[in-house]
Amino acid sequence: MWFKHLHLYRLHGAPRLDAADLEAAMAERAARAPGGNEARRLGWCPPAGRAGVALLHELEGHRLLTALRQERLLPASVVREEVEERSADIEAREGRKLRRQEKQGLKEQVLEELLPRAFVRRQRLDLWWDTRRDLIGINASSRQRAEDVLDLLRDTLGSLKVTPLATRTLPPRAMTQWLTEPQERPADLQLGDQVELKAKGDDGVLRARQVDLDSDEIQQLLASGRQASKLAMEIEGRLSFVLHDDLALKSLRFGDALIDEANQTEDDGDALVRLEADFLLMTQALSEHIEQLINWLGGEAEATAAPSTTDPGNQDPQ
Known part of the structure; x- marks a missing residue:
C-alpha cells in the first residue's frame, strides 16, 4: 500500500x-x-x-x-518486419514497387490482425x-x-x-540554497546522498549518488552556476524522498517507526483491514510533511493558469 x-x-x-x-x-x-x-x-x-x-x-x-x-x-519492430515481408511478397508477385499509401494500408492491416x-x-x-x-x-x-x-x-x-x-519559491531555487547555505536549511530537514545538478548553458546534467552533498566537489559545481533539479532529503526521520524540480516526490521511503506502528495494527489476517490501516497511517504522515515542505518553499503559490492539467481530447479510451 x-x-x-x-x-x-x-x-x-x-x-x-x-x-x-x-x-x-x-x-x-x-x-x-x-x-x-x-x-x-x-x-x-x-x-x-x-x-x-x-x-x-x-x-x-x-x-x-x-x-x-x-x-x-x-513492438514496432514486429509490425515493421511483417509489413516489409508482405510488401516484398507483393512486389515480387506483381513486379512493381508499392506506393507509400499502399504500405500504410498494409501497416493498418497488420496492426488490425496482430493487436488482438x-x-x-x-x-x-x-x-x-x-x-x-x-x-x-x-x-x-x-x-x-x-x-x-x-x-x-x-x-x-x-x-x-x-x-x-505550486509553491512561491521554486523547488530548484530552494534546493540550491539548501545545498549552498547549510544555515538556511529547515531544522527538521536532513539531506540525503543523491543530487542532480543542471547547468544554465549546454553543459548538460550531472547526477551523483551516494555522495556527501556538503563536499567541496559539490560546492564547486554549485559555485560554477549549476542549480539543483533533484535532491534527496529526509524529514524528521519519518519520510525520505527525492524532490524534483516540478515538486514531484520520487523514491518515497517511510521511516521505521511508522512501519512498525503499521505492523502493530491488529488485522487478524484480513487484507482489507491491513490496507486501510496502512493507507490511513501513510496519508496522515504525508499530509503533515507535505504541509511542512510547502512552508519551507515559501507557501503555496496562487494558481495563475486555467485550472486544468490535461487536454480531454488526448485521453485514453475508457
Missing part, C-alpha cells in the same frame, strides 16, 4: 460527492479488458485487488481510488484524495501517467478543475 512516488495537485471547487455517489460513478468507468483492436484502456479497479470488490475506500476524509491501465504490447493477439501489460495507479485539504496525490512514476488518471477522474465526475501543486 505504501506509495513509491507522488505527483500533487490542488483541487479548485472540488465536487462534494459522498462516498456512495462517487463509487457509483466509478462503477460506470470500471476497468475491463481492452477490445480486440484497442491498444490500451484505463478504468477503475478495487484498490484491494482480489481481496475486495469496493472501488473506493474512505477513512477520515482520505479517499483511495485505483486505476488499472491495460496496454497491449506490440498481443500480450496485455497491466499497471495499477493509486490516487489519494484528501477531501479536507482539497489535495490529490497520484502514485505514478511519470507526470503523464498521473494526468491519465486525472483524465479518468474528470470523465467519471463530469468535470474536474485541478492544477499541479
Whole structure:
C-alpha cells in the first residue's frame, strides 16, 4: 500500500460527492479488458485487488481510488518486419514497387490482425484524495501517467478543475540554497546522498549518488552556476524522498517507526483491514510533511493558469 512516488495537485471547487455517489460513478468507468483492436484502456479497479470488490475506500476524509491501465504490447519492430515481408511478397508477385499509401494500408492491416493477439501489460495507479485539504496525490512514476488518471477522474465526475501543486519559491531555487547555505536549511530537514545538478548553458546534467552533498566537489559545481533539479532529503526521520524540480516526490521511503506502528495494527489476517490501516497511517504522515515542505518553499503559490492539467481530447479510451 505504501506509495513509491507522488505527483500533487490542488483541487479548485472540488465536487462534494459522498462516498456512495462517487463509487457509483466509478462503477460506470470500471476497468475491463481492452477490445480486440484497442491498444490500451484505463478504468477503475478495487484498490484491494482480489481481496475486495469496493472501488473506493474512505477513512477520515482520505479517499483511495485505483486505476488499472491495460496496454497491449506490440513492438514496432514486429509490425515493421511483417509489413516489409508482405510488401516484398507483393512486389515480387506483381513486379512493381508499392506506393507509400499502399504500405500504410498494409501497416493498418497488420496492426488490425496482430493487436488482438498481443500480450496485455497491466499497471495499477493509486490516487489519494484528501477531501479536507482539497489535495490529490497520484502514485505514478511519470507526470503523464498521473494526468491519465486525472483524465479518468474528470470523465467519471463530469468535470474536474485541478492544477499541479505550486509553491512561491521554486523547488530548484530552494534546493540550491539548501545545498549552498547549510544555515538556511529547515531544522527538521536532513539531506540525503543523491543530487542532480543542471547547468544554465549546454553543459548538460550531472547526477551523483551516494555522495556527501556538503563536499567541496559539490560546492564547486554549485559555485560554477549549476542549480539543483533533484535532491534527496529526509524529514524528521519519518519520510525520505527525492524532490524534483516540478515538486514531484520520487523514491518515497517511510521511516521505521511508522512501519512498525503499521505492523502493530491488529488485522487478524484480513487484507482489507491491513490496507486501510496502512493507507490511513501513510496519508496522515504525508499530509503533515507535505504541509511542512510547502512552508519551507515559501507557501503555496496562487494558481495563475486555467485550472486544468490535461487536454480531454488526448485521453485514453475508457
